[in-house]
Amino acid sequence: MNALELNALHKTFGNVTALDHVNLSVPAGSRTAIVGPSGSGKTTLLRMIAGFEFPDTGSIQLSGQTLVDATTQVPAHQRLIGYVPQDGALFPHMTVAGNIGFGLPGTAASKQQRIAELMEMVALETRMANRWPHELSGGQQQRVALARALAQRPRLMLLDEPFSALDTGLRATLRKRVATLLSEAGITTVLVTHDQAEALSFADQLAVMRQGRLVQAGQPMDLYLRPVDTQTALFLGDAVVMPAQVDGGWATCDLGRIPVNNPDHRGAADIMLRPEQLQVVPDTRDSRHVNGCLGVITDRDFGGNVCTLTVELHPQVCAVSGQTTHRSLLVRSSGLGAPPTGSTVHISTLGDAHVLDTSSEHRR
Ligand SMILES: Nc1ncnc2c1ncn2[C@@H]1O[C@H](COP(=O)(O)OP(=O)(O)OP(=O)(O)O)[C@@H](O)[C@H]1O
Ligand SMILES: [Mg+2]
DSSP, rough: OEEEEEEEEEEEEEEEEEEEEEEEEETTOOOOEEESSSSSHHHHHHHHHTTTSSOOOEEEETTTEESSSSOOOOOGSSSSSEEOTTTOOOOOTTTHHHHHHTTTOOOHHHHHHHHHHHHHHHHHHHTTTTOGGGGGGGHHHHHHHHHHHHHTOOSSSEESSSSSSSOOOHHHHHEEEEHHHHHHHEEEEEEEEEOHHHHHHOOOOEEEETTTEEEEEEOOHHHHSSSSHHHHHHSSOOOOEEEEEEEEEEETTTTTEEEBBOTOOOEEEEEEEEEGGEEEEEEOTTGGGGGSSSEEEEEEEEEEEEEEEEEEEOOHHHHHHHHSEEEEEEEEEETTTTTTOOOOEEEEOOOEEEOOOGGGGGGG
């Protein structure tokens, strides 16, 4: 049974449509990440699930119980949902220990023990227990808020950018630790993040929002490789998008002939490849036996273990427009073996290209 069901949730604030008929199923015990540009409705959606906002129309069910619909409104404190808001929102008149232990049952000693465990879980030193919220950094406040929500052993956990104020190392460590903790406890989780890599690695299900609409939801890898449209493709990472003629499972484009992952498609279409699907090798007589095309490296952005190359393709006649095109592409290469700027390279592709949907339905 699905833990959380959102059905046609709609919400306007004045003339702003914050949520536009959003449907989403979150399986029990799973982790869903919601991504989308600023103002796309992510926080509104979490606040609605938590019970701090109510929809104009639509309904929410959790483990078969209706939390809200046209006739029902279960108040927030009866939902047994943990919510870590975007700003942490700690109680300012309580210490760290007071915030985490708020509402915990048991004796003073057992509470103290549990608070210490929770602080350890979120990588906070126990000596911080007596500090006040205004004496903490933004990242420490976020971790106290997370510990406070975990303390309640909720049946559903809602996290609104809980790691945004942490440095990269701590962020990755805490993300892994929290993911393990939540899945061991079987707590269904919905996480909002601005960090696409975080969403892709944290979640079983990824949902992309834009202008109040949920434009695509599915397995992270599926969304990364099969985004519904160009905007979604670019939102989830760098992408090479170019026009192609598609027929019989193959796309003919400036990069040569490439197999496509949706072979039913026919005719002119935009195709997408991720930069790591492109391979560049110095141009030699041997390299020209491989399907692909030639280009010149015009920029080399060294990023440590990965180097991002800008490759300008040799001008050629476009298979779609019939016009001569001058196209440049981003390609990822290992930081060590990347060809130098100015060199001529042969570009080939790995795996399938994805045919993008350019119907008006997805253009918003
Ligand atoms: N209480 C409110 N009154 C009026 N407008 C609101 C209110 N809450 C949200 N909005 C508007 O609804 C839209 C969605 O806001 P929301 O906070 O859900 O976006 P978000 O996706 O969380 O953005 P961010 O990534 O910046 O946190 C925005 O246009 C916002 O200005
Ligand atoms: Mg927000």
